[in-house]
Amino acid sequence: MDTNAEVSVFASADAPGHWPARDWREFETIENGTNWEAKIPVDDIDVAVAYFVSEVRAGRTNFSPLRLTYPRELGLEEPTRFFWPFIEGFEAGASSWRLAAADTGALQISSEAKNGYAALQVSLPAGKRSVTVGTTRIRGWRALHKGIGGLSVWLRTRGGAATVRFTLHENAFTTNQVVSVSPLESRITKTWQRVDISFDSFPNLKLANVDWLTLEFIADGPREILIDDLQYLGPWRLEPE
Numbered sequence: 001m002d003t004n005a006e007v008s009v010f011a012s013a014d015a016p017g018h019w020p021a022r023d024w025r026e027f028e029t030i031e032n033g034t035n036w037e038a039k040i041p042v043d044d045i046d047v048a049v050a051y052f053v054s055e056v057r058a059g060r061t062n063f064s065p066l067r068l069t070y071p072r073e074l075g076l077e078e079p080t081r082f083f084w085p086f087i088e089g090f091e092a093g094a095s096s097w098r099l100a101a102a103d104t105g106a107l108q109i110s111s112e113a114k115n116g117y118a119a120l121q122v123s124l125p126a127g128k129r130s131v132t133v134g135t136t137r138i139r140g141w142r143a144l145h146k147g148i149g150g151l152s153v154w155l156r157t158r159g160g161a162a163t164v165r166f167t168l169h170e171n172a173f174t175t176n177q178v179v180s181v182s183p184l185e186s187r188i189t190k191t192w193q194r195v196d197i198s199f200d201s202f203p204n205l206k207l208a209n210v211d212w213l214t215l216e217f218i219a220d221g222p223r224e225i226l227i228d229d230l231q232y233l234g235p236w237r238l239e240p241e
Contacts, residue, residue, distance in 0.1 A: 005057040009038040012050045014139055014211070016068060020173035021211040022050065023096055023136040042080045045071040047141050083145060085232040087137050090118040097135045100214055105131035112226055114154040114192050119228040124162070124219055132216040137230065138168070140210040143199065147234040150198040151213075155188045158224040162188055165216040166197050168205060172212035180205045188225070196233055 007029045012022040029036040040049065049071065053064040088096070090109060097120060099105055105128070110121040124131040138151070155164060165185050170178040180202040186195045199207055217225050231238055 005055050007036045007056075008054045009040065010052055010054060011040045013043065013047050014050070014141065015048055016050070018171065018211045021136050021169070021171075023139060023211075026095070042071045042076060043083070044079060044141060045076045047071075085148070085234055085236055085238070086229070087151075087232065088135070088230040089113075089116050089228065090120050091116050094120050096137045097133060100132035100134050104128055105133075107133065110226055112158075114156075114226075114228040116228075119226045121158075122217060122225045122227065124217060124223040124225070126222040128222075129220075130216050130218040131225075132214050133227070134169075134212055134214040135230075136212060138210060138213040140170075140206075140208040143207050143210060143232070145232070147236070148232045149200070150196060150233040151230065152194060152196045152233050152238055153215075153230045154192055154194050154228045155186075156192045156226050157188060157190050157219075158226065159190055160219065160221065160223055162217045162219040162223050162225055164188055164195065165218065166202075167214045167216065168199075168202050168210050169212035169214070170206055170209035178204075178206070178209070192228075194238075198233070 009027045009029060010024045011027060012024045014022055027038045027040055029038040040051065042049070048068055050066060050068050052066045055062045094107060094109060097107065099107060105125060106123040108121050110119045111117060113119040122131055122133050163185050166182045168180050182197055182201040184197060184201050199205065215227070217223065
């Protein structure tokens with residue numbers, strides 16, 4: 001066993017498929033005897049978990065084959081953690097977020113957070129009318145949890161105003177992709193504003209197939225937009241206000 005190696009597990013909970021838009025999460029491992037071990041949380045014992053291992057050693061990276069497991073078949077009788085509506089706060093970075101067009105705008109982590117220590121900053125450059133950022137953090141199987149009715153997110157600009165438009169994608173980046181744009185738009189300014197969007201506002205949406213959410217920001221000039229505290233809407237109180 002090479003203790004100088006850096007070993008990580010990348011796991012993604014979802015049905016087989018959705019490969020272009022799966023939500024991969026990285027988990028650190030610890031040494032245990034002659035093994036490396038990682039603890040992967042399970043939110044639904046009937047949702048498959050795909051995973052692979054990364055090993056970095058002497059400047060070289062090796063990846064294991066991709067494997068698939070079903071928690072219930074492993075003997076789990078219940079999830080390993082309680083349901084929590086919070087989705088993203090950017091304290092751990094923005095690895096699940098990217099720009100929809102590589103030649104438009106820029107992404108970076110900002111310390112000007114609504115809550116916590118970090119927010120995502122999206123830049124709309126001069127000469128462009130809009131910039132779109134997307135995330136794999138919204139999963140159809142999770143959004144079907146009892147009581148969930150939509151999404152909530154905190155938004156602001158660093159000066160000036162902008163309009164935000166929400167789109168949900170089913171089977172994103174495949175030949176079976178379906179795009180559903182909500183007709184509801186919100187105007188945001190330099191003051192933090194919570195924007196709520198109901199899943200019912202997306203026409204002809206099959207929520208179970210959703211694997212990609214995009215936020216399009218539209219403005220009449222260059223803008224910097226901050227995003228923080230993406231959560232699921234439901235009968236619970238969203239904290240903190």
